[in-house]
Each structure stands twice: as structure tokens, then as C-alpha cells.
Amino acid sequence: xxxxxxxxxxxxxxxxxxxTNILGFGxxxxxxxxxxxxxxxxxxxxxxxxxxxxxxxxxxxxPFLGQGMYLTIEVDNVDKIYNELKKKGVxxxxxxxxxxxxxxxxxxxxxNGIVIDIVKYTPPQE
Numbered sequence: 751x752x753x754x755x756x757x758x759x760x761x762x763x764x765x766x767x768x769x770t771n772i773l774g775f776g777x778x779x780x781x782x783x784x785x786x787x788x789x790x791x792x793x794x795x796x797x798x799x800x801x802x803x804x805x806x807x808x809x810x811x812x813p814f815l816g817q818g819m820y821l822t823i824e825v826d827n828v829d830k831i832y833n834e835l836k837k838k839g840v841x842x843x844x845x846x847x848x849x850x851x852x853x854x855x856x857x858x859x860x861x862n863g864i865v866i867d868i869v870k871y872t873p874p875q876e
Contacts, residue, residue, distance in 0.1 A: 754786075755821060756797040757862055758813050764861035765798045772840055772858075773823070773866075789823075796821070816863030828854050828870035 759765060762785055769775040769787050775796070779786040783800040799806065801813035825831050832846045835858065843865065844857035855869035 752795075754795040754797055756799060757864065758799045758801050758810065759862050760801060760813060761861045762798050762800060768861050769796065772835065772838060814862055814864075819863075820857075820865035820867055822867045822869055824869055824871060826870065828856070828868060831868055832856050 757765070762783075766777070766780075766785050766787070770777065774790045775787040776790070776792070777785065778788045778795060783803045783805065784797065786795055786797045788795045799810065802811045828846065832842075836842065840858055842856055843859050844855075844867075846854065846856040848854050852872045853869050854872065855867055857865050857867045859865055
């Protein structure tokens with residue numbers, strides 16, 4: 751089983767630029783109303799669809815309203831990614847920190863208002 755998160759948004763161009771230029775995603779497929787992007791290792795995908803597109807069922811036409819969603823991207827070296835994004839001028843919404851349950855993470859926000867939690871999972875210290 752494989753999961754592909756899909757966002758219905760008017761911000762196709764902004765989303766593509768953010769995920770490719772900031773996070774290093776690649777373009778799997780693209781047309782005038784839909785973009786499918788993949789992570790650098792091609793293990794996961796995210797898609798963006800224009801709202802109210804006549805090719806789509808009405809059920810898939812309502813746009814995302816920019817609240818109540820987050821994505822988690824697991825990385826091997828969270829400090830390296832954090833420093834790279836800071837150098838690119840990306841606004842950090844949650845500064846890098848260690849959690850009591852073992853995660854080291856920080857968060858940014860995409861053009862659609864989606865929180866992106868970038869994390870290195872580690873077992874908690876006893």
C-alpha cells in the first residue's frame with residue numbers, strides 16, 4: 751500500500767516551486783490542472799489539483815482552506831536540513847528542538863498553509 755496526499759488548491763505554481771526548490775522534490779507528472787511530485791528518494795508523493803476543474807467529480811472540486819493539516823517528512827539529518835532551509839531564507843514556524851519522546855524536529859509552512867514537520871526519529875532516552 752502506498753499513500754499519496756493530495757491538496758486541492760489554486761496555488762499550483764507556488765506549490766511546485768516550494769516543494770521542488772525548497773525541499774528538493776521532483777516532478778512525476780504535470781498538466782494544466784494537476785501536479786504530482788515525489789520526494790528525492792521517490793518513496794513518497796504529493797499531488798496538487800486545481801479546484802472546480804470540469805474534469806473532476808464535484809466531490810474533488812472544493813479547495814483546501816489552509817487549516818487543520820500537517821505533513822511529516824522524516825530525514826536522516828534534521829540539523830543539516832534546518833541549516834539549509836535557514837540559509838535559503840525559509841521562515842521557520844517551530845524552531846528546531848528535541849522532544850521528550852525522542853524526536854528532533856522543526857516546522858515550516860507551505861504556500862497552502864500546510865504545516866510541514868521535518869523530523870529525525872530517535873528512541874527516547876531512559
